[in-house]
Amino acid sequence: MPNIGPAELLIVAILFAVILVVVIGVVMAARKGGQTPMPVPMQTPTPQGLHELVTGLVRAGRRIEAIKELRGHTGLSLRDAKMIIDGVVAGHDLWSHPAMIRFKPAQPTALPHTGAAGPDLATRVRELKAAGRAEQAVHLVRGETGMGEREAELFVEAL
Structure with missing residues (x-):
């Protein structure tokens, strides 16, 4: 068996380090692969x-x-x-x-016309509240007015 000198040991250490860096890179890329951001659509509708x-x-x-x-x-x-x-x-x-x-x-969205205007917000809230669906009434108020949760709760309670 030939003698291994400092030059050969240095070459082996460098090869080991390169292999280690490649393996770590592959592992990091695999981990990051599951965390890719949502692709941006090619064309905004x-x-x-x-x-x-x-x-x-x-x-x-x-x-x-x-x-x-x-x-x-x-x-x-x-x-x-x-x-x-x-x-x-x-x-x-x-x-x-x-x-x-x-x-x-800029122009209103064409929506199907039902033929009659629906009841106003207060009427719909009263109907939900009477049916025991106060939480949905609060959600309705928040969705239509942009109120915060507490403001919407106060509005529903006041009706």
Whole structure:
């Protein structure tokens, strides 16, 4: 067996270090792979297209996807996007939330006309409260007015 000198030991140590760095890099890349950000869509839809996309997802029962799409196209916070989608679930227009003002189309969104104007907010709140659904009444008030939770609770209690 030949003698191993300092030069050979140095080469072996360098090879070991290179292999170790490569392995650590692969492991770090694999860990980071699960944390990739949501891809940015190639084309932002028009306000009408966004409305159709979000309401279609809500109708299909895919609320979480609707929140993700809304956030992805508008940059809204999770809290605002969730409140807006909850409002859409309750039957409100996507553009009725104050956070959507900057994204609102110049022309009103064409929505199906039901033939008659619905009852005002106070009437709907009274109906929910009478049915023992005070929490939904608070949510309705928050969704339509942009009030904070405490303000909406006070409004519902006052009716």
